[in-house]
Amino acid sequence: MPAHLKKLRAARLGPVDVLHVGSAGLRSRPVRVVLSALGIAIGIATMIAVVGISSSSKAQLMEELDELGTNMLVASPGEALFSGEKVVLPRDAAGRVSRVEGVRSVGATGDLDRSVRRSEKIPEDETGGISVKAATEGLLEVLRGEMAHGTWFNAANSRYPSLVLGHVAAQRLGITEPGTQVWLDDRYFTVIGILDPLPLAPEIERSALAGWDAAKSELAFDGRPTSVYERSTDASVRDVRGLLAASIDPENPRNVQVTDPSSALQAKAATEGAFSTLLLGLGGIALLVGGVGVANTMIISVLERRHEIGLRRSMGATKGQIRIQFVTESLMLSGLGGLAGTALGAAATAAYATSGGLPWVIPLWAVTGGFAATLAIGTVAGLYPAVRASRLSPTLALHAG
Template identity: 30%
Template sequence: MAGLKRIRLTNVSLGEVLQMAADALWSNRLRTGLTMLGVIIGIASVITVTSVGQGVQRATEQQIQALGSNVMLILSGVARSGGISQGTGSASTLTWEDAKAIATQVPAAKGVTAFLQRPAQAVYAGQNTSTSLLGVDLAYPEVKNIHPKEGQYFTQADLDSARPVAILGTKVRDDLFGSDGRAVGENIRVQGNNYTVIGVMEPKGSVGGMDQDDRIYIPLTNMSSRIVGNNAINGVAISGIWVQAADDAQLEAAQFQVTNLLRIRHNIYPPQPDDFRISNQIDIINAFTNVVGLFTVMVSAIAGISLIVGGIGIANIMLVSVVERTREIGIRKAVGATNSAVLNQFLTEAVLVSLAGGAIGTALGVGIAFAAAATFKFPFVISLWSVSAGFGLSTAIGLIAGVIPARNAARLDPIIALRSE
């Protein structure tokens, strides 16, 4: 009979208990493997979900911080048509003069840049692409931490004369000229207007589902006069303003000062609502972190159900094992095995099953997480606590699932057990 080795009248050593438990499990390899399956799936799921969630979170944080974590965005208000909101930024409530006032009158603001944005169609030599057209001023590269990798940025003369020059994002360059094509010096058509390409921006990737490389930049004055053609009563209408604080600690102060300044300039007094909306990068990072954290907890809880199912499977198999090995247990006890020795052996078998399942599940989870990170291009992150929790849960499941079967085996009367067939 499996595991019936080196039985003594005294309690066996830990090494002998482990050896007998391993022999018993190995003699029923298929059943042991199926028993471990629930634990494997549960542990692998927890580690995979945790790793992928943390990797995506870190990638998003890196992308946002690459654009500047100490910046905030001010968008113009909401236009309504027939009582229906057209969305934030649809009304012409912000002007370039507002941005200039913020730059000179807000002490906590280190940099300020205004922009005007519209969807557009760009064409070059039979190639065309739908993209986003941004009219920007000279402060944009410093505030948004993005600079040309080819050619040059606009000059003050370009801005003053509303010169028809453009800087392409890398995706637009690739769509119109190919990844190896030279764009600088060429002429493209945007919304029926000719523009000379003077630069190509460095790649920045996507943030929040928005491709930072799928853009064309032109002087704000040109955008306002030739593309949009609508000026506010008090100046040049814009879509929004980016404000850069000296550091993250100054961001809240800058937001407070900007809010008060714009309310005064727009003649807004309580209880009137603001005709603009302010959000900052830190709020975006925190909101995204919370969403990813909640999603990870939810999916991990679902994966935890697999662990519970795996524990139930271990308990069932161990109960069946006790019934099948009743005669073996009777012989052990008849030749001197104590109740604690029998209890320890069956508990050890349950723990070995769960630990083996935990080890395989951990390796599988790490492998899947690594493959996902390599495929979808986000950082590979494996936290020590998730691996430790996996092994801890495996041990706990084995102990809990093995208690009742082991106790039943230890309490068997040796005479009755010997009579069983």
């Protein structure tokens, strides 16, 4: 076949050429680009921030669990088999627990039917919900607690009328420093220490603790523990839990209730982010709305650039090249919104984590998944305008221009 009769072929567009023609529409209409990308950015920012805040909160809970440990169990009196029957633990319950294989440390508290007040001038019924408990010297170690101020009980001070306050009890009594005296059982007791918060023992946080020996001599304590706390090795927690009740009360194990204080934190960590599903859905809706905005922008762009499309077609551009041009433009528009949204979501997460003292955590899957979603939406949003542009007749397009 003669050379002049050979079918002409359109030149292929390289990657640089595709990016150049795809970005031409964005460069010529910057304000419209910003407004169109804003919807995508808001959707992605919402999704990144929701996942990031949820992950940061969960990371804090996991750090707290690692620090507090999940190997503490509490034994307390169970429910009475017959109505009106009072269930009590034996006086040597703590000693029996300490002999269970795998148990490392043991502490105990005993409830006292007493009320503590700031002074004798405060009415008896205004206690602020502060309970009084006897506490053994080993309790602080078992709870892994720390003293905010002052000192814990030892062999010397636990025999005298002294108290250690949980941090909530100290706040309710208005006490910030050791050495203050409070009114208990018609006499003054000296506060020798204030505890830091104890997430695994909220009942201790709201209590005023007296030494075990002082409670017996000064407050008529019968020596029966109400709660026995124990720490075991991580590997033996399950075995110890199965033995505690029978070890404390071999005749009636059902009289002993064994609980795991860390289970509440574990459940909270497991369910962290459940409410975030709703917010993720709202972010997804915002993202879809942003995609509709991108599609609308691209349709308007096609209508406004018919002359350009006709000119390119008349100069040999194929329908496929026109489609690639507008799909690329849609992808770049969505990609810009995705990048801006990711940055905004990360900044919002960082601000929340910093203000709340949380670790800053944004899962990689959230970033990659969110950005992939923007590209997918950009592709879908650009398909119809791209096909419509490629079907324009060069003659009619030039005539319309």
